Each structure stands twice: as structure tokens, then as C-alpha cells.
Amino acid sequence: MSERKKRKPGETREKLMSAVLTLVGKGRHFASLGIREVTRQAGVVPTSFYRHFRNMDDLGLQLVDELGLVLRRMMREARENVLQADKLIEESVGIFVSHAQANRSYFLFMAQGLAGESRAIQDGIRSEMRYFASELANDLRRLKMVDHLSDGDLDMTCDLVVRSVAFSLTDLIGVSADDEYQIEQIRKRTCRFLQLIFVGAAHWDR
Amino acid sequence: MSERKKRKPGETREKLMSAVLTLVGKGRHFASLGIREVTRQAGVVPTSFYRHFRNMDDLGLQLVDELGLVLRRMMREARENVLQADKLIEESVGIFVSHAQANRSYFLFMAQGLAGESRAIQDGIRSEMRYFASELANDLRRLKMVDHLSDGDLDMTCDLVVRSVAFSLTDLIGVSADDEYQIEQIRKRTCRFLQLIFVGAAHWDR
DNA sequence: ACAACATGTGAACAAGTGTACACATTAAGC
DNA sequence: GCTTAATGTGTACACTTGTTCACATGTTGT
Incomplete structure (x- = not known):
């Protein structure tokens, strides 16, 4: 060639x-x-x-695929940078927020697609979120942070974590891309959400 | 007249x-x-x-107002029916799901509007959610279930609860309105999410 | 070099769009 | 009963839309 x-x-x-x-x-x-x-x-x-x-939905589906690549890049960076467990949440959320700013349009598209018009795109995005949640569950297992949780309960916890982070996208929509103060507020709030969830997971038994 | x-x-x-x-x-x-x-x-x-x-956004804003009425009706029904605290989550989520089915279009509109095109509609829906969360905080205070939480932490908890329930709307979008089994799954999962959050809130301190 | 193919272009069409205007009908107030 | 305002209707206009077709151009494999 x-x-x-x-x-x-x-x-x-x-x-x-x-x-x-x-x-x-x-x-x-x-x-x-x-x-x-x-x-x-x-x-x-x-x-x-x-x-x-073939049509706009087709293009949207291919955008979902690209979104998957963006998410995987973000996941890899998180795995490389989150070494010690004590700052796990802060680091991860920080990486998420900075990626959400660097690829703002992709994440806006993601937030839109979750309740969008095309069923196929909805399913695609949901599928990406499930994959992300399952990878998160793997990581937490590997870090030996959740030994007392059953697989099902760990999956649920990670699902809730991913959802909470994803919902914060709708917050990011509402602020202009350069409003550092507001973005910092969103970052902090998201961290507190995750801390609350992990406290719940730590005391979960049944 | x-x-x-x-x-x-x-x-x-x-x-x-x-x-x-x-x-x-x-x-x-x-x-x-x-x-x-x-x-x-x-x-x-x-x-x-x-x-x-004046235009479609204007109509959308008035729909948000009607959505507010729907939410208030739901809240009133929840307050009347949730008497004992032990089944609080199950009862509340049940009422939410049944209202979401009875007023499916309103809730679909709500899920769409959160990441929609009109900033005004986004803000309107977010405002409804904040109101809902603050009312929930009042109720929990009144029921003496969260005496160890500061006001700020209680607000955060209720915020997370409302978000988690709202996110389950995107699940309800994905299933047909008469798929009882899938809806039951969503109901159960939402309950577990809230239980996890409340366990976290019960052990929250700092 | 040549054939096969992928990709870009312009013109064309019927259908749908938002919006304005003039006019008809109805309800309410005096 | 008459006036006034609110509400519904039909027509019109200038644009935009999705899609098709025939044709030009560039790229690839042999």
C-alpha cells in the first residue's frame, strides 16, 4: 500500500x-x-x-462506538493513576471530570442518548455503562476492598456508582465549560455521593 | 359567570x-x-x-409546571400510605413506579428534558427535583430517622436518593409499558439502591 | 496502463416547515 | 344589544428537509 x-x-x-x-x-x-x-x-x-x-441513527450508533473508546481511555488513565486506595474516589472523580471537559461533546451526546429517540442508541449507551460497571467491579475485587460483598451486591454497588457519576453529566450540561467554580462544586458533590455509597457498601450485610 | x-x-x-x-x-x-x-x-x-x-419551548415549560403537579400528587399519596417506617423504601418506590406507569408520558418528558435542548426546561426540571429532595429531607427529619445527620449531609443523601430514582426512569424507557416482569426487576433494583444509600447514611459520620 | 471501485458533486423533486395576515366565530362586560 | 377581546380557521409565502440520479474525480489492485 x-x-x-x-x-x-x-x-x-x-x-x-x-x-x-x-x-x-x-x-x-x-x-x-x-x-x-x-x-x-x-x-x-x-x-x-x-x-x-444510512441515516442519522446509524451515525449515532457509530458515535456510541467512539464514545466507548473515550470511556476506555478514561478507564485506563484511572487505573494508571489511582495507585493508593485512600484517595481512590477523589482521583477517579477528578479524572472523570477532566475527561468530561476534554471530551465535552461526547459526554453530552451520552447524556442525551440515554433518553434519546433511538432505542438502538439507548441500548448502546446502556451497554457501555454496564461494561464500565463490571470493569469497576473487577478492579475493586482486585484491590481487595470489598471482600465481604457477594458478587451480586458488588455489581449492584458498582451499578449505582456508575449511575451517580453519569447523572452528574446533567449537572455539567447546566454550567458553561469554563465555570471552574461550579465544576469544582459538582466534583465535590459527586465525591460525597460515592463516599456515601461506599460507606453503605462497607456496612452492607444480608 | x-x-x-x-x-x-x-x-x-x-x-x-x-x-x-x-x-x-x-x-x-x-x-x-x-x-x-x-x-x-x-x-x-x-x-x-x-x-x-410563543414556541415549543414555551409549551415545554408549561408541561414542566404540570409535571410539578404530578410529582406533588405522587408525594401526597406517598405521605398518606407510608405510615410505618420499616417498609418505607418498598412502599415509596412502589408508588413511584406505579405513578411512572400511570403518567408514563410525563416521566418520559422529564427524563428527556434533563438533557434536552432547552436550558429553561432543564432548569425547570432540576428545580422540581430539588424541591422534591428537600421535601423528602423534611419528611425524614419528621420521622426521626436521621437524627445523627447534619442538615447538609441529609440534603446530600436525599439528593442522591432522588437522582437514583430519577435515573431509573431511563430504565423504564427501555421496557414496554406492559412488561410486568422487567418493571418488577427495575422496582427491586431501585429499592436495593435506596437501601444501600440509607445504610450509608446510617453509618455516615464526619 | 487499465479496469474496478470508492468517494465527492450538482441539480432536481416532492413534501414538510415556521410564521404572518385577514377573516370568522364565540364568550364576556357594559 | 352592542362592543371588545379571545380563540379558531384558511390561505399564502419563502425556506428547509430527505432522497434520488447522473456524473466527475481520485484511489487501488493487477
Whole structure:
């Protein structure tokens, strides 16, 4: 295979997907976007859309896949940086918040998709959250922090943790991306939520 | 004032608002609805819309107000029926789930609005949730169940409770309205979440 | 070099959109 | 009963929408 010429393959595809993210980042809702609007934002003729996607839901599903990559990157960074257990929550939530800012549009899209119009996208995002929760359960087991919990109870706990963190996305929506004070408040509150949950888990028995 | 004739005042207004709820109940997202589509569903000519609302966001805001009434009715029913404290969680979650089924469209609209396109609607729904959480805190204080918690910690706990219940709305979206088994699963899981949170609150200190 | 293919483009269409205006009907107040 | 305001209706206009088609261009494999 030789080196690529002027136009990289899949360049328009990327432009279309990031056009959606741009519009979502500007406050638009995915469900209200049309093909023409997206192609216009991407600087491409409407017909090009069909070269890469069958319809908007198709594009949304591929965005969910990219979202999965973003989440995995975040998870890896958390695993590398959270070494000692005592600051586990603070570190993890901090990494989450900074990723949510760096990839704001992806997380906005995620928050929208959970109650969005496309069932397939809903399921995709829910599936990503389940995977995330199960990985979290694995990590907690490995760190020997939850030996007294049954597998089912640990899964439930991690599910609740992931949900609580995900819900804080709706808080982040409400503040402008550079309002450091408000973001710090959200970060602290999310930490307290998780601490409360882990205190509950530590005293859970039945 | 005399009795009303054929056309009740505000009849079209109601028809428009419930037309939106009908469409949302069918799986559509509020952000993707247009004036013409709503008036068509309501069996009304497009121009009538402007007699009652300035635009779709205006209608959405008035729907948030009605949602507030629905939530208050639910709260009243919970207060009447939850007498003994030992079954507090089961009873409350049960009442929530049954209300969420009876007013499915309202709660779908609520779940959508949290990450919706209109900032005003987002804020409205968040405000309803805050009110709900503060009322819950009052009740718990009155029942003498949380004497060891400071006001701030109690507020946080109730906030987390309300969020967890609200998040289960996104679960209810995913199942058809008559899938009793799945709904029962969601009910049980939500109960466990709340139990875990309350165990955490019972052992919370600092 | 040439065929096969993937990708981008412009014009075109029918259908749907938001909104304004003038007009009809009804309800309420004097 | 008459006036006034509120509410519903039909028409119209300028745009936007999704989608198709025929065609141009560039890339790849042989």
C-alpha cells in the first residue's frame, strides 16, 4: 500500500461525525439534527452523507462506538493513576471530570442518548455503562476492598456508582465549560455521593 | 359567570399539550417535535398554536409546571400510605413506579428534558427535583430517622436518593409499558439502591 | 496502463416547515 | 344589544428537509 494522497479515506466520515459533536457541543440535541444541517456544518454536500451512513441513527450508533473508546481511555488513565486506595474516589472523580471537559461533546451526546429517540442508541449507551460497571467491579475485587460483598451486591454497588457519576453529566450540561467554580462544586458533590455509597457498601450485610 | 358553551376555554391548549405527551409516549423526543406535527396530532390548525404558546419551548415549560403537579400528587399519596417506617423504601418506590406507569408520558418528558435542548426546561426540571429532595429531607427529619445527620449531609443523601430514582426512569424507557416482569426487576433494583444509600447514611459520620 | 471501485458533486423533486395576515366565530362586560 | 377581546380557521409565502440520479474525480489492485 502506498502513502495517502490529498484526501484521506474516511475524511468526510470523520468530518460528519465531528460536525454532529460540534452541534451537540453548542447545545443542540441529537434528535433535532437533520442530515442537511450536519452536512452543512461539515462543509460537505448533503449527498455525501449517504456514502458513509444510512441515516442519522446509524451515525449515532457509530458515535456510541467512539464514545466507548473515550470511556476506555478514561478507564485506563484511572487505573494508571489511582495507585493508593485512600484517595481512590477523589482521583477517579477528578479524572472523570477532566475527561468530561476534554471530551465535552461526547459526554453530552451520552447524556442525551440515554433518553434519546433511538432505542438502538439507548441500548448502546446502556451497554457501555454496564461494561464500565463490571470493569469497576473487577478492579475493586482486585484491590481487595470489598471482600465481604457477594458478587451480586458488588455489581449492584458498582451499578449505582456508575449511575451517580453519569447523572452528574446533567449537572455539567447546566454550567458553561469554563465555570471552574461550579465544576469544582459538582466534583465535590459527586465525591460525597460515592463516599456515601461506599460507606453503605462497607456496612452492607444480608 | 355563566356555564360554558360547546368549547371550553383552553380546550385547544390542553389538546396541544397532551398531543405533545402522546407523541413523547410513542417514543418521539421532545426536541424533534415541530409545531405543525403537534397541531396535526391535536387535530387543530397550525395557527392555533400561537394563540396559546410563543414556541415549543414555551409549551415545554408549561408541561414542566404540570409535571410539578404530578410529582406533588405522587408525594401526597406517598405521605398518606407510608405510615410505618420499616417498609418505607418498598412502599415509596412502589408508588413511584406505579405513578411512572400511570403518567408514563410525563416521566418520559422529564427524563428527556434533563438533557434536552432547552436550558429553561432543564432548569425547570432540576428545580422540581430539588424541591422534591428537600421535601423528602423534611419528611425524614419528621420521622426521626436521621437524627445523627447534619442538615447538609441529609440534603446530600436525599439528593442522591432522588437522582437514583430519577435515573431509573431511563430504565423504564427501555421496557414496554406492559412488561410486568422487567418493571418488577427495575422496582427491586431501585429499592436495593435506596437501601444501600440509607445504610450509608446510617453509618455516615464526619 | 487499465479496469474496478470508492468517494465527492450538482441539480432536481416532492413534501414538510415556521410564521404572518385577514377573516370568522364565540364568550364576556357594559 | 352592542362592543371588545379571545380563540379558531384558511390561505399564502419563502425556506428547509430527505432522497434520488447522473456524473466527475481520485484511489487501488493487477
